Amino acid sequence: MSLLSVQDLRTYFHTRNGIYRAVDGVSFDLDAGETLGIVGESGSGKSVTCYSLMGLIPSPPGRIESGKALFDGVDLLNCTPKEARSIRGKRISMIFQDPMTSLNPYMRISDQLIEPLMIHEDITKADALKRALEMLDAVGINDASSRIHYYPHEFSGGMRQRVMIAMALITKPELLIADEPTTALDVTVQAQILELIQKMQQEIGMGVIFITHDLGVVSGLCDRVQVMYGGRIVETADTRSLFYHPKHPYTRALQKSIPSMQPKGTELYTIEGLPPDVSKPQAGCSFAPRCEFANEGCTSDRKPELQDINETHRQSCLRVQSGEL
């Protein structure tokens, strides 16, 4: 029984310039305690997928057109606001990309930290503060007892991200969604934060969905990775298969275009063209216009679907499926 099961999620944005199909038929499962990486370029729909689960899609213009997201028997997309509130912030938490803007600058860290506890648990303020202190210690903030009363601007970027993590984990959630949590940080601080997320995951035993555009970050952290392109999942596999035996041409191209994977001084491998415009639906495979292997079949009316290669590895390239590649 999986912890989270997303089925055929479609999130569209209805704007004056047309319908943006940001997420267009995404299905995946996440087991308890598992780390799932979602990789993709900007506009591939990776963040919108998770925002949909958390009910954070601004509506209008956004609308969840179809799909289910079963979390412990409750459909997150079609539950009452009361049910959603009892899960969100308590059993599912989220960390955002920019620690500079995701903390309230007017509130002391202490008040922000205990807020989820005060809302979700029957707890006195003194006990909540004690829990908050323990949590700050756990995420590696020295001298927590005096710094807990600081305002966010008194912390550095890495420290703020630690506070965000403490806030997300204080209710001991079963699922943590991390949306590019280290993109705004320096590499040395990024290494600290990644190690912290791993450590906390082992302690609490939660499932993690880790969204990033950096294949390197995913490789060390995640059990399983799925690659998104143009609002759809194009390949999903356990981390080793995805990195050592990528099948979909987009995954392969993405890996080949990382500078450190290529000999120095030679021309870098590039994916020609631009990411797809999700407001203009395109027949067939959305990667076909940039794909070096595309043929006529790829742009026909048939939308490529994910197909099993083996138990853990699925991909959606039509030519790989037909055995041509």
Next chain:
Amino acid sequence: MPETILELQDLKTHFPIYKGVLLKREIGKVKAVDGVNLKVEQGEVLGLVGESGCGKSTLARTVMQLVHTTAGNVELEGRNLTHSSPAEMLEIRRDLQMIFQDPYASLNPRSTVFATLAEPLLVHKVCTQKEVHARVGELMETVGLAPRFMQKYPHEFSGGQRQRIAIARALALRPKVVLADEPVSALDVSIQAQILNLLAELVKKMGLSLIFIAHDLSVVKHISDRVAVMYLGKIVELGTAEQVIENPIHPYTKALVSAIPTANPDDERNRKRIMLPGDPPSPINPPAGCAFHPRCPYATDECKATVPALETFAEREVSCLRKADI
């Protein structure tokens, strides 16, 4: 022997901090760049890396004379920039151009591509009104944009295309030195590779010297001939890209290199990372002695007292007192 085109001599840029409104007094200084010596040769790509706040962008801005220099000299082909008059500076800027990080913010949203690219050509009287159209078209082709987009505005382009426009603008006057401040960090991986290829090609074709600033070491390693690592306003290690990144000597460079995630799950899981405790210290009140000592796993009492000089060691320059022991 390639010629030195740009030379920085003990360059310092300090920003004063004031307190009070009526009785304004200086309470300290942010030592963003604090004594940098650097030579850039003709046709070379020099990578400049370091964490945010280490002064790499301020260094670029100081070279461009966009901020006031506190001390030291910047020399471009023997011409001293720090003591130049505005008229001389206008002349020098032809040879010294900059590409900024964010192509969304560095282009004027109210100017068409044509207006953006024609402006430097007309200001510097490189060509006449009649020729300008053809020159802008050529420039756009150089950076891989179709000249038919000349009358479009920046918002009609994607991030990668905007960065191409910004590169075209920097190249309009055929400069000798280009400073690129994180030109690819706002772009997606696949677009990043396109822009890196373009820069490498232009350097080769036009014989440019490029100072390439980035925090992503794998990008820097790919494009640079030499790499300089900065920490708290000073260069701590300088050498060829292979030496510095594959075989670092300074403990800070070591930690930086070990922190880069690689796209290789087995390596990633078996690798021993050097975890640096804490954040970079504040440049307002840098630690005494070696600025890196509070985070350095090898620091001794001597490191807390003595400021290490940048010395030649193992075919590169390093500023570490314990370089021979570690």
